[in-house]
Amino acid sequence: MNKLTEFLNLLDKSIDENTFVRLTLSKNRDRNTLLKKVIIKLAIVKKKVKFSVIYREDRKDITKNFDLKEGKMIIENMLRQSFQIANLFTIQNDYVLEIKGLKNHIKIQKPTFTSLPKRSHDKLKEPLTTQINYLAELGILDRVGRVQKDKGDKYKQIQKFIEIIESLIRKNKAIKETNGLKIFDMGSGKGYLTFALYDYLTNNANLKSEVVGVEIREDLIHFCNETAQKVGFENLSFEKGFISNYELSKADILIALHACDTATDDAIFKGIQAEANLIICAPCCHKQIRKQMNTVPPLDSVTNFGILKERQAEIVTDTIRALLLEASGYKTKVFEFISTEHTGKNVMIVAEKNTDAPKNDLYLEKVKKLKDQFGIEFHYLEKLLGLYTS
Numbered sequence: 001m002n003k004l005t006e007f008l009n010l011l012d013k014s015i016d017e018n019t020f021v022r023l024t025l026s027k028n029r030d031r032n033t034l035l036k037k038v039i040i041k042l043a044i045v046k047k048k049v050k051f052s053v054i055y056r057e058d059r060k061d062i063t064k065n066f067d068l069k070e071g072k073m074i075i076e077n078m079l080r081q082s083f084q085i086a087n088l089f090t091i092q093n094d095y096v097l098e099i100k101g102l103k104n105h106i107k108i109q110k111p112t113f114t115s116l117p118k119r120s121h122d123k124l125k126e127p128l129t130t131q132i133n134y135l136a137e138l139g140i141l142d143r144v145g146r147v148q149k150d151k152g153d154k155y156k157q158i159q160k161f162i163e164i165i166e167s168l169i170r171k172n173k174a175i176k177e178t179n180g181l182k183i184f185d186m187g188s189g190k191g192y193l194t195f196a197l198y199d200y201l202t203n204n205a206n207l208k209s210e211v212v213g214v215e216i217r218e219d220l221i222h223f224c225n226e227t228a229q230k231v232g233f234e235n236l237s238f239e240k241g242f243i244s245n246y247e248l249s250k251a252d253i254l255i256a257l258h259a260c261d262t263a264t265d266d267a268i269f270k271g272i273q274a275e276a277n278l279i280i281c282a283p284c285c286h287k288q289i290r291k292q293m294n295t296v297p298p299l300d301s302v303t304n305f306g307i308l309k310e311r312q313a314e315i316v317t318d319t320i321r322a323l324l325l326e327a328s329g330y331k332t333k334v335f336e337f338i339s340t341e342h343t344g345k346n347v348m349i350v351a352e353k354n355t356d357a358p359k360n361d362l363y364l365e366k367v368k369k370l371k372d373q374f375g376i377e378f379h380y381l382e383k384l385l386g387l388y389t390s
């Protein structure tokens with residue numbers, strides 16, 4: 001029996017004996033493909049066991065469910081045609097299949113996992129009753145509150161965002177005590193999160209709030225303003241504006257979710273200028289630092305690989321953002337907003353006004369050291385804050 005068949009039998013056996021944890025396929029023969037890895041789990045969908053297959057591309061994950069029979073054929077084809085390594089994790093052993101031309105090997109190793117994962121799909125949270133109306137208008141739910149086809153990820157993102165807001169506000173005395181909050185969403189797009197924020201603050205937290213979405217696209221502003229009127233969100237409005245020159249006099253909360261590249265920095269800067277109590281952003285693409293990075297050994301070994309350079313640039317860009325926020329008097333946290341299974345853009349930076357005196361020099365020194373390490377001349381936010389002079 002050849003090793004591939006033997007490996008597929010081990011996969012069958014682990015499913016039959018209920019020892020299967022997960023299977024991963026890696027090392028694609030086609031180096032130019034976007035598809036870097038495949039992660040296969042078991043999920044129970046409509047009371048049937050299925051393979052839940054996550055296709056991991058450079059910047060996003062695509063998840064598809066397959067019946068076991070069809071899924072096995074797909075796995076076999078991917079091993080024959082694309083991937084050279086397969087790791088089968090079971091609670092008895094880990095099995096590693098290495099495909100090297102005609103010479104295939106199976107290595108047996110100690111199990112990484114000693115217990116089985118939960119098989120069921122993440123349950124989608126029930127929508128709040130106030131959410132059904134506007135989420136139906138925005139095409140996320142139907143009229144009775146069921147999530148529309150292909151809108152599950154967006155729905156999860158909205159619910160997660162509200163969970164984060166809820167916990168931030170619960171702990172923030174200044175926000176809870178402000179009568180008449182002024183909130184801006186920079187680069188509000190189709191307004192999913194802007195509507196969710198307004199609804200949560202007004203209808204659930206009972207905080208009187210005026211929320212403004214700022215957006216460059218006129219069609220989106222028109223659509224969002226019409227929808228806000230339709231669902232009776234009186235103090236929610238959308239305005240045409242370019243983040244960098246939008247006039248912001250007072251802001252209690254500023255959010256910028258998935259604003260492209262340096263638009264995130266423009267938004268952070270606006271928040272700092274307006275002395276917003278809370279600045280929340282989820283950065284999108286990170287081009288500015290990537291273009292400048294000029295590393296020397298040993299870091300050049302990392303940045304010589306395109307994808308690793310990109311990831312490194314993301315990390316450095318967001319680290320410097322967090323340090324500059326700290327230097328500007330904000331307690332800052334960086335965390336995963338939502339699992340990478342649902343979106344590639346999943347880092348969130350939350351900055352809360354710090355009443356203690358900021359230790360600017362300490363943070364600016366850290367920024368300097370990082371820039372030196374990566375051969376970076378300046379971070380765009382540094383320029384905006386007037387902290388960089390060439």
Ligand SMILES: C[S@@+](CC[C@H](N)C(=O)[O-])C[C@H]1O[C@@H](n2cnc3c(N)ncnc32)[C@H](O)[C@@H]1O
Pocket residue numbers: 186187188189190191192193214215216217220241242243244256257258259260263284
């Ligand atoms: C990726 S979408 C994100 C939308 C929304 N914040 C969300 O997370 O669902 C980014 C939006 O920001 C807008 N945008 C990008 N740069 C902008 C700028 N400089 N000023 C205002 N809007 C901007 C785009 O038109 C787009 O609608």
